[in-house]
Amino acid sequence: MRAVVCREFGGPEVLDFCERPIPQPGPDEILVKVRATTVNSADWRLRSMSLPPGFGPLGRLAFGFTRPRNPVLGSELAGDVVAVGSRVSAFKPGDAVFAFTGSGLGCHVEYRCLAANGAVALKPPDLSYAQAAALSFGGATMLDFYDRAALRAGERVLVNGATGTVGTAAVQLARHFGAHVTAVCRQERADLVLSLGAHRVIDRESQDFAAGSTAYDVIVDTAGTAPFARCAPVLAPRGRLLLVLATLAEMLRSPWNTLRSGKRVIAGPAAERAEYVHRLRDLACARHFLPVIDRTYPFDEIRAAHEHVDRGHKAGSVVVEIEPGLWKTKASAR
Ligand SMILES: NC(=O)c1ccc[n+]([C@@H]2O[C@H](COP(=O)([O-])OP(=O)(O)OC[C@H]3O[C@@H](n4cnc5c(N)ncnc54)[C@H](OP(=O)(O)O)[C@@H]3O)[C@@H](O)[C@H]2O)c1
Structure with a gap:
């Protein structure tokens, strides 16, 4: 599968696509084929090490000295469950879900394993994958x-x-x-x-x-x-x-x-609680809270998505849509 990795701290040019094996879910995990993710202000801060004044040294201690300790950014996703671990009963293959990995990151990928009892919930049926990815x-x-x-x-x-x-x-x-x-x-x-x-x-x-x-x-x-x-x-x-x-x-x-x-x-940083994702699902289903989407980019253009976020004036969220297999088709056609 393709993953976007951040080689070092810097501008969007430090991001590269790389090939990684599709992860296998553990007994309590689900494997999600990612349809949409976002590039948000946390991705910009981590990629460029642009932290609020005073947080520089603490930030490098927490996130890495010359490059992000977790090189795959992205904290939100929406997609389809394609496999579940042996102890998972809350989800089944084919379920459409959305998730918030928060500081765990790792959403700028084609497939992501998630703890089934973590911050993951069924996608509100009336929302697109792009909208669901931008909820959290x-x-x-x-x-x-x-x-x-x-x-x-x-x-x-x-x-x-x-x-x-x-x-x-x-x-x-x-x-x-x-x-x-x-x-x-x-x-x-x-x-x-x-x-x-x-x-x-x-x-x-x-x-x-x-x-x-x-x-x-x-x-x-x-x-x-x-x-x-x-x-x-x-x-x-x-x-x-x-x-x-x-x-x-x-x-x-x-x-x-x-x-x-x-x-x-x-x-201070907001707490990351699985419960919030479930509350957001209920709010979205009742249409009390819907994400605002500024722009949507294809996965291939994720650097352009970062460039847009870097400007600091987006209205709502920037979504990246992922179509697994498209890149391989294009490459083999060359
Ligand atoms: N504490 C936490 O746990 C936590 C969690 C999430 C985010 N954050 C931080 O919260 C900040 C906002 O995040 P975000 O994702 O919402 O960023 P964002 O989508 O880029 O939005 C930034 C907003 O700030 C406005 N803005 C910029 N300069 C302004 C000014 N001088 N006066 C008034 N408004 C101004 C922008 O509006 P214009 O287009 O009009 O400039 C825009 O609405 C980021 O710095 C992020 O790191 C903290």
Whole structure:
């Protein structure tokens, strides 16, 4: 099978296709023929070692010194089960599934083994493989942050950076949980966030949300431009600031800011729980949460997908569609 490997840290040119044996599922695993995967902001960060300020040394310790320790990137997939291990009863060959491997990565491949009791669920029948592949990265991140914030119906939520993968999930899920949602984005994307359920839009290029008089119960920052000092004046008493993207210094200051203000700062990596994938499936089946897809690329053009993600202005997710066998057919025709 073909896999995309990252030879060293750098631009999209460090990615190469290589041939690997199709893995065999263990007794508790399923083997999935991958139909679609995504290139997301985590793939960009890991491929290029572009980490938020302060995380450089820690990042290399965790992810590798000169190249990613796990050279096959990709944390989301959708595809078909083609084999199951001897102890698996939850899935059978032919089932369409989607999965989130999170920091385990390894989804930029034609076949992937997954623990049957891990973050994998049946694909919502009404969703394409491309849509199902794009459900988890933003969705699971925001389920975790909203859980930690104990978001309640009727609260006022502001999402700064509302049009990326995490932002579009933040808007939809806040609306689903019954919040009043304000989205901060470029004016040209106002229609998109309104269609996702935002009640109000602030143009990030002409207005400063932090200079307004509205107080928010929860502020979500996916852009890294809303640290505590900026948000504090517009955070309600007992408000929560969710720093999906934060510098190391901002993260380390979080407990102190929480202690002295009574307003909670919640930062750090989202927990990866299998349960989130099942919740996302239910939400997608009920059409309460659907991924936004910016562009779709064929597997052969995965470098171009990375180039697009690198620009940092995608609206929702970038999907890569995989058609096993196509490349071999083309090669043998040459
Ligand atoms: N803590 C965690 O566990 C966790 C999990 C997932 C992701 N993340 C981090 O969260 C960040 C967002 O991830 P993503 O996948 O959603 O990225 P993404 O899809 O690339 O989206 C980035 C968003 O930021 C917006 N943006 C850029 N500059 C901005 C500014 N100055 N003011 C307001 N908005 C701005 C972009 O909108 P425009 O198009 O208007 O520029 C876009 O909507 C990444 O840095 C990622 O590493 C953290």
